[in-house]
Amino acid sequence: MPDKISKLHRSWIMSRVAGRNTKPERLVRSLLHRIGYRFTVNGPKNKKLPGRPDIVLPARKTVIFVHGCFWHRHAGCKHATTPKSNTAYWQAKFRRNVERDRETMQALQRLGWRCMVIWECELKDIEAMTARLVSELPRADGLELPDTLDDQQLVAETQALYGKR
Template sequence: MAIGVGLWHIECIFKGTRGAHLSSSIRSPRSLMMSKVRSRDTAPEIKVRRLAHALGFRFRLHRRDLPGTPDLVFPRHRMAVFVHGCFWHRHEGCSRASMPSSNVDFWLAKFERNQFRDARALESLERMGWQVHVIWECETRSDDRLREILIALLAKGQSTTPEELNQQREKLVQAWFISRKKSIATKKSAKLDLERLREPTF
């Protein structure tokens, strides 16, 4: 049995299917770590989606027909937004963009490829007439900070004068507070319903 499994592993290696068929116990720690990294639907990305939706904006996700497959696309504003991880996309000046101490050459090459792809996608989108913005992972940690970023970006995307910009920004802030009030009211209602259910019926 052991010999058969060993020969099967060797056959997989020669066929170039080792990564797809070998068990996780045989794969290297680096390979396991890389396989768990998600390229889409990350926690920061989902947070940006929810907040943009609460502000009243509608968007498309991961449009493959656009360079770089932006995470969020706002067709009405002709705006593409990328939600980048600080480590993988090298957020300059961010503590999360640290350099691993081992296998430095491997990481340098990988980071350079990521940055090259990012720059190429941004340039291509701008040539096509799209506004392109990057929201960094660290900027999503604070709801208030993220809300300010989205309000500034989306208000700017549909306004042409400073007066219109201020008016649109005020509308977005009001929409946010209305959404928050509804959310709080819903939570209070649910809490009251739960308390009623807990009350004895005899």
């Protein structure tokens, strides 16, 4: 009986994890929009692309995945810890997540899409993330960065646009 309870409990915990429109995703979308990029959000209704990328830039044939360091196992990150209880379950779960990520990226690349991964911990430095986005997503129309990006203002704009979560 304890095994059934733990499976039910795990199932309940997993159902509480947000699969889309997470705070990091909303922050990246707000940042992209603010610096002039236009994109679509690839939700469950759009099954055209493998793996349901978080952000799709069709004009650049680029997809962006916003990965949580814990769930997607960001190498060397302090947030990529393994729970101390039921480690066999968690290790198998994480291994499958990483494998699925690799398979998805390969499938997208075979279709001619460029893949970009943004890790949750990278969003602590908005200026560096902005510079990375601009350098990895070049624009033909000569995008220039805003003089300053106020982190608190950006977070407030993100919450206003996408609602608090």
